[in-house]
Amino acid sequence: MKRVRAALGASIGRIAATAAVAALAFAPVSLAPAKAANLLELNFWLSGPNYSGVVPACDSQEALDLIATRFAETERRFWASSLSITDFEKVHEIAFRPWGQEYQPRRYCRGTVFTNDLKKRVIYYSIIEDGGWTGATWGVEWxxxxxxxxYAYAPSCKMAGP
Structure with missing residues (x-):
């Protein structure tokens, strides 16, 4: 019993010593006064978003091809399905920048797609400025x-719209 108490006391002593060393190591960092940002830090890459508002139209073939390609890839990779979009119809704009000029430009669209299972379905999508890979170009969500x-846009894709 005495051995257990001695071992327990030694362990507690080591923990307390380690905590004291850690506290002393970080004390200079936490006690240093906070400094205000200098002029360079205040103005370095903080100019805010510079959106041009140039986003492809809803019926842009480039945007439709991107949606069809990524749709087929998503179906194949995540759902083990060979489903793909074969055609688009009645594509039109729902809204453009619906929340104002200061927000990231988005063009909201609606249309009909035909898939290779011979079904006709409604599609909602948005074309987003700087929404592509690494923000270098426009991107799409559909x-x-x-x-x-x-159910990312549930119910019935309602959350894909403005």
Missing amino acids: CVVGLDRN
Whole structure:
């Protein structure tokens, strides 16, 4: 019993010593007074967003091809499906910058897609300035009604719109 108490006392002593050393090591950092940012730090890359508002139209073939390609890839990779979009129809704009000029430009669109399972479905999508890979170009987000399997834009793709 005495041995257990001695070992326990030694362990507590080591923990207390380690905590004291750690506290002393970080004390100079935490006790240093806070400094205000200098002129360079205040103005370095903090100019705010510089959006041009140039976003492809809803019926842009480049945007539609990107949606079709990524749709087929998503179906194949995540849902083990060979489903793909074969055609678009009745594509039109719903809104452009609906929340004002100071927000990231988005063009909201609606249309109909035909898929290779011979079904006709509604699609909602948005084309977003600086929404592509690394923000270098525009990007797209889409939702096909009835195929939102993870309910990312539920209910019935309503959250894909403005």
